[in-house]
Amino acid sequence: MRRGTPPSHPFFRGYTPAVSRPPIRNLRAVQRALLRWHEAHGLRAPWRESGDPYACLVAAVMAQQTQMSRVMPSFARFTAAFPTIGALAAASPGDVIRAWTGMGYNQRAVRLHRAARAIAANGWPRDALGLARIDGIGPFTAAIVASFAFGEPAACVDTNVRRVLARLAGDPSLDGAALQRIADAAMAATAPARWNQALMDYGARVCTPRPKCGDCAVARWCPSREAAGAPRAADTRASYRARPQTRYEGSPRYFRGRIIDVLRSLPPGASLRIGALPSRIANGHTPPAPGEVAAWLTALEAQGLVRVRRGRVSLPE
Numbered sequence: 001m002r003r004g005t006p007p008s009h010p011f012f013r014g015y016t017p018a019v020s021r022p023p024i025r026n027l028r029a030v031q032r033a034l035l036r037w038h039e040a041h042g043l044r045a046p047w048r049e050s051g052d053p054y055a056c057l058v059a060a061v062m063a064q065q066t067q068m069s070r071v072m073p074s075f076a077r078f079t080a081a082f083p084t085i086g087a088l089a090a091a092s093p094g095d096v097i098r099a100w101t102g103m104g105y106n107q108r109a110v111r112l113h114r115a116a117r118a119i120a121a122n123g124w125p126r127d128a129l130g131l132a133r134i135d136g137i138g139p140f141t142a143a144i145v146a147s148f149a150f151g152e153p154a155a156c157v158d159t160n161v162r163r164v165l166a167r168l169a170g171d172p173s174l175d176g177a178a179l180q181r182i183a184d185a186a187m188a189a190t191a192p193a194r195w196n197q198a199l200m201d202y203g204a205r206v207c208t209p210r211p212k213c214g215d216c217a218v219a220r221w222c223p224s225r226e227a228a229g230a231p232r233a234a235d236t237r238a239s240y241r242a243r244p245q246t247r248y249e250g251s252p253r254y255f256r257g258r259i260i261d262v263l264r265s266l267p268p269g270a271s272l273r274i275g276a277l278p279s280r281i282a283n284g285h286t287p288p289a290p291g292e293v294a295a296w297l298t299a300l301e302a303q304g305l306v307r308v309r310r311g312r313v314s315l316p317e
């Protein structure tokens with residue numbers, strides 16, 4: 001983050017500029033070691049290599065709630081369909097939702113499309129604050145684009161980064177504004193993109209929920225390290241315990257996703273009788289009640305994912 005950035009925007013809620021001393025011990029050495037690790041082991045991805053803001057935006061939106069192994073092929077497919085921000089902005093919502101096939105969390109496609117239209121109309125804001133003001137872009141995505149594409153030292157704090165920094169600071173329960181302050185203070189301002197990437201990758205591959213402390217490049221400075229890489233007692237704490245998985249198959253979220261999948265399978269511009277939906281989305285489950293389907297359609301229409309007219313439903317074209 002640039003010094004003097006006004007802290008009033010929600011993106012910086014809780015931010016206190018007067019961070020007198022980074023809470024991570026031997027910060028410079030930690031930065032050097034993690035940047036070196038990233039040089040040798042970091043993820044190589046087209047948006048990282050190019051630093052193209054459009055590619056960074058698409059990848060950042062895709063990477064939310066989706067594993068990188070699934071992002072890679074989807075990113076290639078999506079950017080082949082819409083190679084520029086202008087091409088994406090000019091597409092119909094239905095085309096964008098169809099191109100989002102296989103990614104899940106379809107509302108991200110609508111938000112990305114909305115953001116693309118705003119950027120195509122008004123140009124790229126070149127900092128995280130300006131990017132986060134665009135409808136459809138959240139603080140994490142804004143920080144990715146600002147640092148990867150425009151070189152701004154904006155800290156990207158996702159689950160992996162939060163875990164690495166909290167452990168390096170010696171308090172795995174750190175979160176929220178306190179964690180954001182640590183991330184801002186730890187930012188390697190001379191290499192913001194590489195530093196953000198290094199932290200994200202390190203949390204995904206080494207400082208994982210069950211950390212590989214025995215292989216860790218910064219273990220000697222880490223107050224949370226454990227002997228010889230054995231699983232840490234701290235990882236059984238509530239903050240790192242695996243959350244119980246709720247059943248997805250047959251859940252309302254599953255059926256809402258099925259509605260979009262069924263509509264995607266129609267030719268562009270075609271619609272389906274609403275009464276036909278329960279059996280079309282059942283997919284081996286008990287068909288949901290028409291009242292449930294109606295409520296889901298209302299929610300999906302409010303999210304911009306479907307269009308309901310005169311008893312028929314389609315993607316918004």
Ligand code: SF4
Nearest residue numbers: 207211213216222225
């Ligand atoms: S020593 Fe362990 S807990 Fe500390 S940063 Fe390395 S992997 Fe994470």
